[in-house]
Amino acid sequence: MGDTHLLAGDRYARELERHLTWLDTFTPTALGVLSTASGIYTYLGVRSLLDDPGALTTMAALAYSIAVSVAIFVFWSYVIRLLPALRSAASRVGLFLSMALGCVAIIAMSSWLNAAALAGSAAVEQHMAQTTQRYQAALERVHANAVAGQSLARDVARVRQSFDDLSEQEAGGTLSGFAGRGAVFRVLTQKGAELEALETQILGAEEPIAVAFAQGNAILSRMRGLGVEPGGIENRTVRFSEEAVNLAGLIAQLRQLNPAPLVARAAQDLSEAAILPELDGSTAETRAGQSSTITSVLSLVDQRASTLLGAANEVISAPGPEEVAYTPISTADAVILYAGNFVPAWAGAIAIDLLPAVLVFILMVTQAAIRSGRGETVTDDSMTVGELRAALAAADALQGPASTPRPALIRPAPPPPEVEP
Secondary structure (H helix, E strand, O other), X not given: OHHHHHHHHHHHHHHHHHHHHHHOOOHHHHHHHHHHHHHHHHHHHHHHXXXXXXXXXXXXXXXXXXXXHHHHHHHHHHHHHHHHHOOOHHHHHHHHHHHHHHHHHHHHHHHHHHHHHHHHHHHHXXXXXXXXXXXXXXXXXXXXXXXXHHOHXXXXXXXXXXXXXXXXXXXXXXXXXXXXXXXXXXXXXXXXXXXXXXXXXXXXXXXXXXXXXXXXXXXXXXXXXXXXXOOOHHHHHHHHHHHHHHHHHHHHHHHHHOOHHHHHHHHHHHHHOOOOOOXXXXXXXXXXXXXXXXXXXXXXXXHHHHHHHHHHHHHHOOOOOOOOOOOXXXXXXXXXXXXXXXXXXXXXXXXXXXXXXXXXXXXXXXXXXXXXXXXXXXXXXXXXXXXXXHHHHHXXXXXXXXXXXXXXXXXXXXXXXXXXX
16 A cells, blocks of 8 residues: 555656656746846836937946846746755755845846836826926915915005095194194105005006916926826926926015015004104194194004004915925936836836746745655656666676676667578
8 A cells, every 4th residue: 555655656756747847948948038028128227327328328238238137047047946956944044045135136136127117207207297286386375475465455555544544634633633734644644655655566566476377377287298298208307397497486486576575574664764744833732732643643653563564474474385396307216206106017027027936936846746746765767878878887897807797788689580482
């Protein structure tokens, strides 16, 4: 019963060996095809990193890709031959660590360049699209701040109108009791004129802000078109950089057109700078009334200035636009930067380099099955004629010269056929 089990296991092992013998006929060719394909994509990735289109650059990229192909072929040839043949656990662990280190080296020198060749242009377009979104957010934010600064014109107009009303009342003698255009009237008209000039400046910035915002939207539209436009990515990135510089200038211009800082400075001047006219009352009592009214007017000016300053500071303290600067990047850098968006490309680039590892594991399982089928016995049931002759010659040499020479391994010729008379 045991002999029958050993015989069946031996037949099972020999069957697997026949399969491995047939597979060995094209395994090196398959490794060569995979390493060559990886070298081609590596060449494309290297060419995307080198700016000089000269012959020397082409030769350098070609040399690097050939070196990568040879390294991948030799590495996997070593592993696919040696690792399945090892039997001890320590040797297998050591070669496993060597294989892991080699896989990391292959990814470092080839896989990321393969990914750059597969999805480099798409990654650069992704970078352009995200940069466009950041520029759009910055443009909208700075425009919103400028519009908020423009809204201060209503506050300025309200304060100006209050001074105009007070000046009319003073002209009728309601405030100081001295009818006419005296000292109090001149103070009121002075502050009203300052506020009117400020209001005119704020309203004058309305059209430049609208024009700059429209130009910024037009630039953003062109930048979006460059992100999806067909054609070479190098020319598009150059044009995109030019549009990004123009848009950055418009954003800076919109930031300067914001009238909120102007209102803040004018509010401070409104309360701090006041030219007091000479009291022109005919009597001491009238002049005392004018002085008291001017003091009240200046107190009112301080209150109005404080209100304007608070409104202006509220606009100034609003979150400003993000500082955006477009930095052109290569296809390889873009693939690494946006690796999460191009998982299929990365998977394909790594798989083309590390696919032989699957063959290694298949061979390990098959060799283990062969050893399990044969057990501890070793069968040498396949010998060539040359190996048999060498074994017999060695046996004759061990027996010595006195031994009877062994007959040659030549089949005797058949006897000649008898010829009938």
